Amino acid sequence: MSAEWQVQSAESWKITLPCSRAQAEALIEDVPALAAFDPPPTVMTSEPDPAAPDAWLIDVYVEGVPTPELIEAIGSLAPDRGPPEIVRIEDEDWVTRSQAFLVPIRAGRFHVFTGAHAGESPAGTIPFLIEAGRAFGTGHHETTTGCLEMLDQLATAGHRFANIADIGTGTGLLAFAARALWPEAPILAADIDPIAIDVTRANMAENAIPADAIALFTCPGVDHPEIARTGPFDLLIANILAGPLIELAPSFADRIGPGGRVMLAGLLADQEDAVVAAFAARGFRLSERLQRGDWPTLVLVQRP
Structure with a gap:
């Protein structure tokens, strides 16, 4: 050297x-x-x-x-x-300089951008300013984009949710999107990484989201006593990885009421069958699916 x-x-x-x-x-x-x-x-x-x-x-x-x-x-x-x-x-x-290379993302009605592209959101979109940094979820990966599109599809189809959780929230973007679509629903966001929760809190302020609008928790999965008291949820979002999704299937099922939905992402297409099987064993059936690249986004509904 x-x-x-x-x-x-x-x-x-x-x-x-x-x-x-x-x-x-x-x-x-x-x-x-x-x-x-x-x-x-x-x-x-x-x-x-x-x-x-x-x-x-x-x-x-x-x-x-x-x-x-x-x-x-x-x-x-x-x-x-x-x-x-x-x-x-x-x-x-x-x-x-690094932010300038992150072009804005359009996913359904959402427009996600960095500070380098502030003021460029098209009319009629729901804009979110999310800087790249220490947490995952700027919208640029197919998993996050797929979740944004799926949330938009659920809202367009007329689904209404009254209690929402975003587990593995990263930057908080998916929780923000859910709040924009269902503003009357209580929403919580959790992540195992305390840095992600700090980033989410900062992004809430950056996007003029009141500090008490989304409850924030640092915990693995849904393993927090306040989350247990907050449930059951009728929509639980989890954009993580296939292995953790399979491991978390039992605890997720315990937090979702009859007819509730779980949105799963972070898995590759060749991991889909194993993830679906883990949730099917807990009474879920696949109801909606989309795929971007090699990354599917799944919505499964709990059978009544």
């Missing part, structure tokens, strides 16, 4: 690493290899050329000259794709 990387600096840098689509998708949740670094780097993935669907990029934005340890950790995210490219970002806010 050359001596220039040892110089202490407040500069900003971008580290770019080629990767496969599978390696990029593995980063939709936390990135354990980078969790110990302070301040935490911002990680983004992209598909530069749709004609080359397995040629993705990982871009990592860091404050200060990246250390050899950080460079090695980033390289471990895609160790088979060659060394990372490291460049200094000259005289500009690297967070703003």
